Amino acid sequence: MVAISKIATGNGHGENSPYFDGWKAYETNPFHPKDRPDGVIQMGLAENQLCFNFIKKWVMEHPEASLCSAQGVAKFKETALFQDYHGMPEFRQAVAKFMGKVRGDRVKFDPDRVVMSGGATGAHEMVAFCLADPGEAFLVPTPYYPGFDRDLRWRTGVELVPVVCESSNDFKITRNALETAYEKAKEANLRVKGLLITNPSNPLGTILDRETLKGIVKFINEKNIHLIGDEIYAATVFMEPEFVSISEIIEEVECNRDLIHIVYSLSKDMGFPGFRVGIVYSYNDAVVSCARKMSSFGLVSSQTQHLIASMLSDDGFVDSFIVESKDRLFKRHKYFTWSLSQVGIGSLKSNAGLFIWMDLRKLLKEKTFEAEMDLWRVIINEVKLNVSPGSSFHCNEPGWFRVCFANMDDHTMEVALLRIRTFMLKHNEAMVPQKLCRRSSLKLSLSRRRDGFMSPSIMSPQSPLVRAIN
Amino acid sequence: MGVLSRKATCNSHGQDSSYFLGWQEYEKNPYDEVTNPHGIIQMGLAENQLSFDLLESWLAKNPDAASFRRDGQSIFKELALFQDYHGLPAFKNALVDFMAEIRGNKVTFDPNHIVLTAGATSANETLMFCLAEQGDAFLLPTPYYPGFDRDLKWRTGVEIVPIECTSSNRFQITASALEKAYEQAQKKNLRVKGVLVTNPSNPLGTSMTRDELDLLVNFISDKEIHLISDEIYSGTVFSSPAFVSIMEVLKDRNLEKTEVWERVHIVYSLSKDLGLPGFRVGAIYSNDPIVVAAATKMSSFGLVSSQTQYLLSAMLSDKKFTKEYIAKNHKRLQKRRSKLVAGLEKAGIGCLESNAGLFCWVDMRHLLSSDTFEAEMELWKRIVYDVKLNISPGSSCHCIEPGWFRVCFANMSEDTLKLAMQRLKSFVGSIAVNDRSHRDLKNSRRKFRTKWVFRLSFQSFHDREQDER
Numbered sequence: 001m002v003a004i005s006k007i008a009t010g011n012g013h014g015e016n017s018p019y020f021d022g023w024k025a026y027e028t029n030p031f032h033p034k035d036r037p038d039g040v041i042q043m044g045l046a047e048n049q050l051c052f053n054f055i056k057k058w059v060m061e062h063p064e065a066s067l068c069s070a071q072g073v074a075k076f077k078e079t080a081l082f083q084d085y086h087g088m089p090e091f092r093q094a095v096a097k098f099m100g101k102v103r104g105d106r107v108k109f110d111p112d113r114v115v116m117s118g119g120a121t122g123a124h125e126m127v128a129f130c131l132a133d134p135g136e137a138f139l140v141p142t143p144y145y146p147g148f149d150r151d152l153r154w155r156t157g158v159e160l161v162p163v164v165c166e167s168s169n170d171f172k173i174t175r176n177a178l179e180t181a182y183e184k185a186k187e188a189n190l191r192v193k194g195l196l197i198t199n200p201s202n203p204l205g206t207i208l209d210r211e212t213l214k215g216i217v218k219f220i221n222e223k224n225i226h227l228i229g230d231e232i233y234a235a236t237v238f239m240e241p242e243f244v245s246i247s248e249i250i251e252e253v254e255c256n257r258d259l260i261h262i263v264y265s266l267s268k269d270m271g272f273p274g275f276r277v278g279i280v281y282s283y284n285d286a287v288v289s290c291a292r293k294m295s296s297f298g299l300v301s302s303q304t305q306h307l308i309a310s311m312l313s314d315d316g317f318v319d320s321f322i323v324e325s326k327d328r329l330f331k332r333h334k335y336f337t338w339s340l341s342q343v344g345i346g347s348l349k350s351n352a353g354l355f356i357w358m359d360l361r362k363l364l365k366e367k368t369f370e371a372e373m374d375l376w377r378v379i380i381n382e383v384k385l386n387v388s389p390g391s392s393f394h395c396n397e398p399g400w401f402r403v404c405f406a407n408m409d410d411h412t413m414e415v416a417l418l419r420i421r422t423f424m425l426k427h428n429e430a431m432v433p434q435k436l437c438r439r440s441s442l443k444l445s446l447s448r449r450r451d452g453f454m455s456p457s458i459m460s461p462q463s464p465l466v467r468a469i470n
Numbered sequence: 471m472g473v474l475s476r477k478a479t480c481n482s483h484g485q486d487s488s489y490f491l492g493w494q495e496y497e498k499n500p501y502d503e504v505t506n507p508h509g510i511i512q513m514g515l516a517e518n519q520l521s522f523d524l525l526e527s528w529l530a531k532n533p534d535a536a537s538f539r540r541d542g543q544s545i546f547k548e549l550a551l552f553q554d555y556h557g558l559p560a561f562k563n564a565l566v567d568f569m570a571e572i573r574g575n576k577v578t579f580d581p582n583h584i585v586l587t588a589g590a591t592s593a594n595e596t597l598m599f600c601l602a603e604q605g606d607a608f609l610l611p612t613p614y615y616p617g618f619d620r621d622l623k624w625r626t627g628v629e630i631v632p633i634e635c636t637s638s639n640r641f642q643i644t645a646s647a648l649e650k651a652y653e654q655a656q657k658k659n660l661r662v663k664g665v666l667v668t669n670p671s672n673p674l675g676t677s678m679t680r681d682e683l684d685l686l687v688n689f690i691s692d693k694e695i696h697l698i699s700d701e702i703y704s705g706t707v708f709s710s711p712a713f714v715s716i717m718e719v720l721k722d723r724n725l726e727k728t729e730v731w732e733r734v735h736i737v738y739s740l741s742k743d744l745g746l747p748g749f750r751v752g753a754i755y756s757n758d759p760i761v762v763a764a765a766t767k768m769s770s771f772g773l774v775s776s777q778t779q780y781l782l783s784a785m786l787s788d789k790k791f792t793k794e795y796i797a798k799n800h801k802r803l804q805k806r807r808s809k810l811v812a813g814l815e816k817a818g819i820g821c822l823e824s825n826a827g828l829f830c831w832v833d834m835r836h837l838l839s840s841d842t843f844e845a846e847m848e849l850w851k852r853i854v855y856d857v858k859l860n861i862s863p864g865s866s867c868h869c870i871e872p873g874w875f876r877v878c879f880a881n882m883s884e885d886t887l888k889l890a891m892q893r894l895k896s897f898v899g900s901i902a903v904n905d906r907s908h909r910d911l912k913n914s915r916r917k918f919r920t921k922w923v924f925r926l927s928f929q930s931f932h933d934r935e936q937d938e939r
Contacts, residue, residue: 004600004601004760005599005601006603007600008601009760056544059546060544063537069529069533070530077519080745080748081519082747083747118770119770130477131474133477150770155625271551273551274550275777276588284474286474290477296589297772299589299750301749303749
């Protein structure tokens with residue numbers, strides 16, 4: 001009996017990683033303020049839920065953007081028929097403009113270089129297909145988003161070689177680390193085709209400074225390899241220092257532009273993962289041409305293109321949204337990190353993203369990944385929070401955890417913080433009983449709760465592994 | 471320059487095919503009734519534009535579905551966040567019901583066995599990734615949809631080996647053609663992983679007979695390989711014989727829960743049946759849970775927008791609407807097809823008798839200057855550039871006989887179709903005087919084979935036959 005493919009039966013989908021195990025735990029016992037107050041709180045999903053009321057208001061006020069409403073139906077037929085893989089011009093223009101605005105209009109993006117894809121997931125796979133043959137490799141700084149193992153490698157046959165970054169210098173990407181990784185690939189007989197950076201970083205929540213970016217651009221030009229900049233968190237930079245995009249750097253230093261490609265999406269910046277709006281933006285004409293043909297495998301629904309085109313061409317809305325979103329992220333981040341510090345939990349200093357890189361190294365029984373897994377199981381099963389262990393991000397040092405803060409309402413955040421406090425108090429008592437007992441009278445002010453920002457109970461599943469409640 | 475991948479620099483995307491070049495010519499000079507009445511009329515695009523009014527009136531009656539609301543409440547946020555690759559249950563339920571309805575409810579489908587993908591384009595590629603290794607092969611009956619060269623082969627590295635079908639028996643699949651293809655693959659050292667058929671056929675517009683389906687089941691049983699049935703045109707079967715799905719055949723032969731059962735997979739889409747190619751709604755249906763699991767994970771690379779899933783779940787759950795839509799759509803397609811056939815007849819052109827699809831498989835062999843593909847290309851260029859009709863030459867569909875063309879009829883207004891037929895008639899008339907007598911002698915050899923197969927009932931051709939007899 002003929003088998004199915006190795007790709008289908010193997011583990012290349014990456015779902016056996018602990019990153020997904022936590023989601024499974026959440027799935028079997030999800031938190032709900034009324035129905036399941038003791039359930040697991042999802043802090044492992046990098047979603048941006050803070051601005052929906054703002055966006056919803058725009059949607060209500062613009063029924064024509066919804067295509068099928070009475071105001072929009074005149075465009076229904078032509079939109080429903082539109083399957084041109086170039087994408088709707090209005091869509092590309094609106095996206096290019098948005099990308100520019102998110103970068104403070106310091107650079108302009110050409111709508112003709114905007115290529116659609118099935119989310120950033122589809123974009124990454126597509127870029128890998130365009131730039132590398134099976135058996136070739138990309139360098140990726142650690143820690144990195146676990147999904148890359150699937151997106152860049154699974155069906156493409158491309159390998160990933162880690163550029164190891166260390167906590168000793170806040171996980172900066174050094175020239176040394178890049179060179180080491182490049183040599184390692186050579187030793188393993190892997191031809192390096194490119195370097196993939198995520199900026200702002202997932203899971204770190206930090207941005208790359210100008211010097212590092214220039215150094216990276218210099219490195220890839222010297223080695224004549226591609227640079228893929230995943231900038232899907234660009235609009236989540238909520239405080240100084242200001243975001244610097246690769247698109248800006250290449251205006252400042254000498255660079256072969258045929259090597260530069262950007263992956264973008266609306267899933268994080270706008271909070272629209274369900275709409276599957278992924279973008280490949282390349283400065284290389286041949287890549288744009290090839291990617292465009294490949295985009296047939298993951299075009300954006302024209303219904304969605306229409307909505308996004310309407311929304312993002314509304315300059316007033318976009319400008320307000322960008323400011324409002326940053327403000328809400330800033331406040332949420334500040335409150336969350338401050339609350340953690342009150343119970344002795346630190347995190348990497350960050351100014352972007354939908355998560356923090358939490359430092360629990362001192363809670364480890366020993367400096368091993370086994371100990372990290374043990375701690376993680378405690379956090380899931382006892383503290384009842386789904387957080388993501390650093391090992392699933394290929395971090396070289398145990399004890400770090402990514403914790404998402406933008407995918408829940410204020411009330412849920414308070415419950416999560418309370419659980420963390422309780423856990424830390426127990427832990428601190430166990431460690432240093434006398435000194436910290438006084439902390440039991442800790443009363444964190446709850447007046448920081450945002451007014452009018454209680455969203456209705458979260459009903460939808462938030463991970464690809466959770467079946468929809470309908 | 472940093473070198474690109476081989477996939478990026480080769481031609482396997484298939485876009486240098488004449489199929490796509492015709493489109494490019496059309497893009498440069500597209501017909502418009504008012505602004506460009508002498509432009510090229512698009513007859514190379516298999517779209518269904520006949521029933522939009524039905525969709526629009528449904529939308530008017532169901533404002534909630536259209537605008538992110540359910541029972542008056544906004545569900546914008548929930549939809550915007552919904553990226554579960556298992557898909558919206560309500561949509562999958564509605565979709566499988568719709569698929570069953572199209573098959574006269576003779577079979578039912580399990581929503582847990584369906585995987586949503588970004589169009590049939592993505593579904594076909596995903597199935598290749600799931601079922602075959604690089605270098606393996608799938609057998610496909612010719613003529614076939616040109617896009618398969620890209621969808622099945624480009625990024626997967628899978629090969630296609632043709633099952634050659636001819637006009638001698640209406641291009642039906644025969645046992646010997648299947649065996650011949652299988653042997654061809656073996657000679658090339660290609661491991662055959664399965665057969666992929668399109669039923670109803672693109673470009674033929676015919677639905678497969680029960681005999682053909684039985685033949686296929688026997689073949690894949692015997693060789694222990696997969697069968698993919700691309701049934702994206704199943705809802706366009708507008709006249710008898712009624713559509714018979716591969717699932718029905720398996721059921722009738724009591725093959726459920728056997729090994730063969732798990733090797734049969736269906737590809738579906740709403741691009742043709744509902745005329746919504748822009749919404750990118752495709753699906754894989756497999757009886758093998760491992761394939762379903764793998765394909766589901768792969769669908770991450772091309773999920774269906776939640777906004778679209780929600781709209782269509784509401785639409786397809788409205789059984790009154792789907793019943794009415796299917797019936798009216800069939801009537802309109804049938805009517806439109808007869809207009810095309812009548813127009814062709816007036817131009818002295820016949821076509822394969824068909825009961826489905828959005829196109830006809832048109833026989834222009836008698837207009838060729840020679841029985842060659844060069845002559846076919848020559849004729850095609852004249853039709854595109856002089857007659858200003860973009861139709862698809864059979865060679866782009868890998869037909870082994872020159873002279874056949876796919877002509878679409880559902881993607882334009884009735885007036886435009888009429889104009890296209892007038893242009894064609896004038897063109898044929900103009901070449902008849904010069905070329906026909908010369909070619910008749912060549913054609914008489916083929917005559918006896920084809921005469922009894924085709925319904926070519928127009929005056930001029932009959933006259934010619936009588937002369938030759």
